[in-house]
Amino acid sequence: MIIDRIEAIPYSIPMAKPLHFASGSVTKIDHVLLRMTTDTGIVGVADVPPRPYTYGETQASVIGLLTTLFADALIGTDPLDRGVIHSRLNRTIGNHATKGAVDIAVWDIIGKSLGQPVHRLLGGYTNTVRAAHMIGFADGPEMVEEALRYREQYGISVFKVKVGRRPLSLDIDLCFALRAGLGSDVELYLDANRGWTASEAIEVLEATSGLGxxxxxxxxxxxEILGRRRLVGLSRIPIVADESAPTLGDAAREIQTGGATALSIKTARSGFSESQKILAYAEALGIDVIMGNQIDTQIGSTATVVFGAAFEYSSRRAAELSNFLDMSDDLVAEPLVISGGSVSVPTAPGVGVEIDPEKLAHYRLDE
Ligand code: MUC
Ligand code: MG
Structure with missing residues (x-):
């Protein structure tokens, strides 16, 4: 079996509710659908979410790379030879979302060719994953209302709160309002997307220290290496590396040199293969891991579910799975369901995503 066709299909779906955070905003989903076809007729699928303000990729750069350098690297290769594929992809630096999607599409082909769910090929640990919801910037009462609604409607009890605004009192007051509105049994954590200085972040940590x-x-x-280390040294809660640790090497550098004390793993940027290495590294050190969200569609969120549920260590905490609910539509034939605060792992061979051809025809930008 060899890969004989690569399609990079740009598409655009408006957000029903745009997501704003300290490093940028997502008002529409301008992603690329990767389809990789083998000579045996198997099609591997994955989503590529370019995030220019985080990693520099754009819809155009993803398509350019997939249809030139990566097409040359992949066409004629056996998908089972993942070592060959990764060594070829790694001749190009960066481009994490593009590489992550290639890895997921390759795993999709492997699963489909064996008639097995990728979730089981990776580890098959559990069949459901608890969901966490990420709340974007809005005014305080609106953010509290969103958390209450997600708890009521989807049973979600873990929330990541986007912060990083000025004056600091805006987000400090928000944390107090969320805790008061949601009670003590809800888990809350913060993500400032580099919006503050180390000194400002220390001030926020001190002001919110009683909120759990x-x-x-x-x-x-x-x-800003010394500021970060001062902050890590003073913090009583783990400092999570997200965009500072997209690869195994970055994760090791940040953790070993004291830049962070926990890791966010995102299949959207490290696929399944590199994510597995990062997870093993974290497990060996006993540091917390959060399965993160790159503002993923249902295609991308399914990949997070498949990976998160495959291992005991990645399923310990709730995974950020619900932000596809902010989109006005999606490309999948069967919706991903969040119920009772959890998502079930797909049981179909491969990653378990089926694309709706009519939706793709409607939202694609190249035809
Ligand atoms: C997050 O966790 O930071 C925002 C930008 C991005 O690349 O990911 C999101 C969420
Ligand atoms: Mg983050």
């Missing part, structure tokens, strides 16, 4: 927050993700810019 569990994590603080990218409070400041991890490249």
């Amino acid at each position: 927050l569990t994590f603080f993700e990218e409070p400041d810019d991890a490249q």
